[in-house]
Amino acid sequence: ATISKVLLDSCNQLDKIPRGLKPSYFDLIIFSLYDLVIFHCLKRFSAFIQEGNSLLQDLALGSVQLVSDCKSAVLPAHNSKATSQVTTGSLAAGLPFFTTGNMRCWGRDTFISLHGILIVTGRVSEAKQHILSFASTIRHGMIPNLLAAGKHCRYNCRDAPWWFINCIKTYTQYTGANDILHEKITRVFLDDESEAYSGREEESLLEVIQEILTRHCEGIHYKERSAGADLDRDMTDEGFDVEAFVDMSTGLVCGGSGLNCGTWMDKMGSSERAGNKGKPATPRNGSAVELVALCKSVVTWLSELREGGTYPYEGVEVKKRSSGETVKLSFKAWSEKIRDNFEAKFWIPRDKLEGEEREGDSKEFIHKTGIYKDSYGASDKWTDYQLRPNFLIAMVVAPELFSPLNARIALEVAEESLLAPIGMRTLDRNDWAYRGDYLMGDSEDYNTAFGFNYHQGPEWVWLTGYFLQAKLRFCAEEKKEEVVRSVYEVLSRVYDCLVNSVWKGVPELTNENGKICESCCPTQAWSIATLVDTLYAIELQRKEKS
Numbered sequence: 001a002t003i004s005k006v007l008l009d010s011c012n013q014l015d016k017i018p019r020g021l022k023p024s025y026f027d028l029i030i031f032s033l034y035d036l037v038i039f040h041c042l043k044r045f046s047a048f049i050q051e052g053n054s055l056l057q058d059l060a061l062g063s064v065q066l067v068s069d070c071k072s073a074v075l076p077a078h079n080s081k082a083t084s085q086v087t088t089g090s091l092a093a094g095l096p097f098f099t100t101g102n103m104r105c106w107g108r109d110t111f112i113s114l115h116g117i118l119i120v121t122g123r124v125s126e127a128k129q130h131i132l133s134f135a136s137t138i139r140h141g142m143i144p145n146l147l148a149a150g151k152h153c154r155y156n157c158r159d160a161p162w163w164f165i166n167c168i169k170t171y172t173q174y175t176g177a178n179d180i181l182h183e184k185i186t187r188v189f190l191d192d193e194s195e196a197y198s199g200r201e202e203e204s205l206l207e208v209i210q211e212i213l214t215r216h217c218e219g220i221h222y223k224e225r226s227a228g229a230d231l232d233r234d235m236t237d238e239g240f241d242v243e244a245f246v247d248m249s250t251g252l253v254c255g256g257s258g259l260n261c262g263t264w265m266d267k268m269g270s271s272e273r274a275g276n277k278g279k280p281a282t283p284r285n286g287s288a289v290e291l292v293a294l295c296k297s298v299v300t301w302l303s304e305l306r307e308g309g310t311y312p313y314e315g316v317e318v319k320k321r322s323s324g325e326t327v328k329l330s331f332k333a334w335s336e337k338i339r340d341n342f343e344a345k346f347w348i349p350r351d352k353l354e355g356e357e358r359e360g361d362s363k364e365f366i367h368k369t370g371i372y373k374d375s376y377g378a379s380d381k382w383t384d385y386q387l388r389p390n391f392l393i394a395m396v397v398a399p400e401l402f403s404p405l406n407a408r409i410a411l412e413v414a415e416e417s418l419l420a421p422i423g424m425r426t427l428d429r430n431d432w433a434y435r436g437d438y439l440m441g442d443s444e445d446y447n448t449a450f451g452f453n454y455h456q457g458p459e460w461v462w463l464t465g466y467f468l469q470a471k472l473r474f475c476a477e478e479k480k481e482e483v484v485r486s487v488y489e490v491l492s493r494v495y496d497c498l499v500n501s502v503w504k505g506v507p508e509l510t511n512e513n514g515k516i517c518e519s520c521c522p523t524q525a526w527s528i529a530t531l532v533d534t535l536y537a538i539e540l541q542r543k544e545k546s
Contacts, residue, residue, distance in 0.1 A: 007033060046122030048539060055495045056535045059528050062498065062505040063117045066092050066525050067126065073104035076150025078132035079186040079202065088129040090147075091117060094508055094521030105147035107134060107160030108264055109526055111167040112462065116529030119174050120536050131168055132183055135208045139189045140222050140242070141215025150188045151196045154231070156224055158244045158255045158262035161212045162294035166397060168209070169301045178310050181206040192222065209302075210313050216253060217329065218318045219245040234270040235260065236278040246295075247287075248329060250345070251337030253295045256285030258379040263288050265390075265426070267454035271442050274449030282455050286377030286384070289346060293394030296338045296401055303331035342401040346373045348385070350409055368417075368428060370409045372402075387428035389418050389463045395470040407474040414467060421514030422494050422506075423459025424467055436512030440519045451519065458517065460509045464490065465530020469537050484538065494531060506531065 010029045017025050041064065042050055042057060049060045068089040075090050092098050093109040110130055118127035134143055137150050143160040144153035172178050185208055186200045220243065224231065227240035236259055244255035244262070256262045261280035269276030305311035315330035349355045350370035356363035365385040372391035373384045392414060395402055418425045427434050435453035443449045447456070468487045475483040493514075498506055505523020510516065 003033065003037070006036070044122070046120060048536065049121055052535065052539075055491060055498070056532065058495070058498055058504070059506070059532050059535075060121050062503075062523060063121060063525070063528050063532070065095065065503075065505070065523065066117065066528070067123075068092075070100055070104060072101045072149075073147070074149050075105075075129060075133035075147075076136055076188055077186075078129070078136045079184050088126045091130060091525060093526075094524035095503065095505070097521050102146050102148040102152065102154075107143045107145050107147065108157060108163050110134065110147075111143075111160065111163035112264075113525040113529035114167050115170045115174075116465075116532035116536070117525055119171060120532060124171075124175060127171060128180060128183075131164075131171065131180065132185060132205065134164060135185045135205055137188045138208050138211065140192050141212050141218075141220050142242075142244070143212075153188075154224070156240075156242060156260070156262065157266070158242075158253075159264060159288070159291055159294070161216075162253070162291055162298065165209055165212065165298045166294050168205070169298065178305070181209075181310070206311060210316075213299075213302075214316045214318060216244055217246045217248065217316045217327075219243075219321065220255070232268070234268050234277055239268070239278065239280070246334075248327060249337075250341040251295075251299075251329075251334045252287040252341060252345070252376065253291050254287045254377065256283055256288075258283050258285060263291065263390075265388075265455035267452060269450070269452050271446075271449035271452065273442055274444055274446045274452070276446050276449060276452050281452050282383075283378070283380070284375050284383070285379055286375045287345075288375045288390065289372060290390045290393040290397070292338060292342065292346075292376075293398035293401060296335060296342075296398040299331045299338070300335045300398075300400075303335055306331060339401060343403055343406070345376045346391070347403070347406055348373060368413070368430075370406075370413050372406075372410050386431055386433075387413070387417060388426060389414060389424040389460075389467065392424070392463060392466040392470050396466050396473065399470075399473050402474070404474055407470070408476070411467075411471055411474060415471075419464075419467065419490075420459040420510065420512075422464060422490070422497055423461045423510050423514070424463035425457055425459050426455045426463075427457045429457065437515070438509065438511060438517050438519055458509045458511060458520075459514065460527075461494070461506055462524070462526035462530045464494070465527075465534045468534045469530075472534075472537055472541065487534070487538070491531070491534070 014022055045060055049057060070090055073090050075088060090105050091110050092104050093106045098104055114127050114130060137144050137153050140155055142155045143164045144155050145157035145160055146154040183205050184202050185205055186202045188196050190198060190201055222242055224240040239259040246253050261283050263284045265282035265284055267281040269279040271277055302311055306314055317328045319326055348366060348369055348371050352369050355366050355369055359366060362381060365382045368387045371387050374386050374388040374390055375384050378384050395407060417428050434457045435448050436457040438451055438454055438458040440451045447453055468490060471483050471487060503523040506527040507522050508520040508524040
């Protein structure tokens with residue numbers, strides 16, 4: 001029976017109930033109906049969710065509100081055989097601030113969240129549609145930061161293409177099949193300069209992947225279309241210049257500048273009064289640690305697919321712009337280059353003298369030891385050495401890059417300096433730039449005006465999922481049970497937050513020491529997703545042990 005019929009039949013009995021009992025009866029109707037809806041909703045999830053604990057089931061239920069039909073933010077049709085608008089609802093980055101229009105669907109948020117929101121929850125067909133729809137919008141070798149229904153995409157982030165391909169990898173691992181790689185994609189943009197739907201070319205998803213990798217190795221350089229105040233009223237003209245490339249000698253993916261912010265830490269200053277307008281708070285240019293790891297994860301996977309006969313390309317083949325010389329780089333060699341350079345370029349040893357010897361002229365920037373750098377080769381070199389939680393992402397997506405001993409040391413530092421009640425501090429609280437409370441008002445304070453400190457201390461919950469997964473992955477075998485208990489201690493605090501949330505979700509972030517932040521989304525896709533992923537990792541470890 002439909003909900004409306006059940007409700008109508010139940011309410012028809014109200015005339016037979018004594019007046020004084022009607023409120024109680026009506027309350028019973030609503031609660032019974034609510035329980036019925038929850039019961040049927042849970043039945044639609046995967047066995048992993050249905051058999052999970054109350055935290056897992058409540059997280060999964062919290063994800064439902066984030067995927068829905070939205071006429072102002074549809075997914076573009078991914079091929080000529082599809083209708084002009086697909087029937088799958090689109091994934092909102094968070095509610096209520098990212099509910100509709102151009103601000104609903106973000107490339108990086110979608111592909112960070114897809115595994116926990118749609119894949120392991122059993123909504124695989126919807127996950128597939130998101131992958132294919134975004135694939136159809138490829139331009140400049142990039143996946144859009146803002147999808148805007150495929151018509152007015154904005155390509156101003158360096159991380160979305162790597163999250164995108166890594167998500168395809170996790171999709172194939174979950175489904176146990178590589179069929180999606182051969183799905184046909186009809187491009188929204190025929191080339192880098194064409195208008196949307198001005199002419200369409202069909203290719204497979206694996207060709208889209210190959211184009212992204214090739215374009216990065218060639219070097220990506222362009223100015224955003226429609227650059228100016230109508231696109232972004234705060235950025236300088238130079239801030240619209242996008243650059244991304246691969247250092248072919250090290251295999252490290254690089255890019256960005258000191259005038260824009262191409263990773264998830266993307267706060268652009270907007271206060272004329274404080275003097276931060278047009279200045280990115282966290283440019284993270286050079287080689288951002290999580291992008292390096294995502295690239296490693298991707299090329300290692302493609303090398304394995306190539307060896308198994310599933311992927312037709314051995315690697316990339318590009319022409320040097322300076323000499324016209326053709327350069328070939330196999331996926332296997334690319335993976336090995338990253339592996340051979342990672343620890344040497346990112347690890348800061350616990351012994352300060354050893355660290356200073358390794359860093360040479362840059363030793364003055366070392367203020368924390370036993371950590372992994374946040375980036376390598378930033379234009380403001382001191383920012384490479386700031387303690388941030390992004391290396392935790394790298395530990396999960398490409399654990400093979402890390403020395404287990406060094407990883408455990410870095411995790412201890414992260415637990416001491418970055419772990420908050422439910423989120424991870426985005427900057428070491430002992431850093432001079434740390435400002436723990438995110439407030440959106442204007443002021444004369446350069447560091448906080450109009451929320452300039454968005455990623456300079458406030459505690460983001462999605463990173464907690466990566467911290468917990470990294471702890472599980474790198475803990476010594478004899479401490480496994482102790483670590484699992486400590487993971488559940490953190491998750492219990494998240495559960496308290498979840499059950500008391502009027503949104504029945506997990507927030508984007510908290511202010512200093514877990515204080516509620518009124519300026520953020522009270523329910524956020526990637527916050528829910530990475531916590532679901534954490535519980536999924538625990539379940540996989542349990543199955544492996546048994």
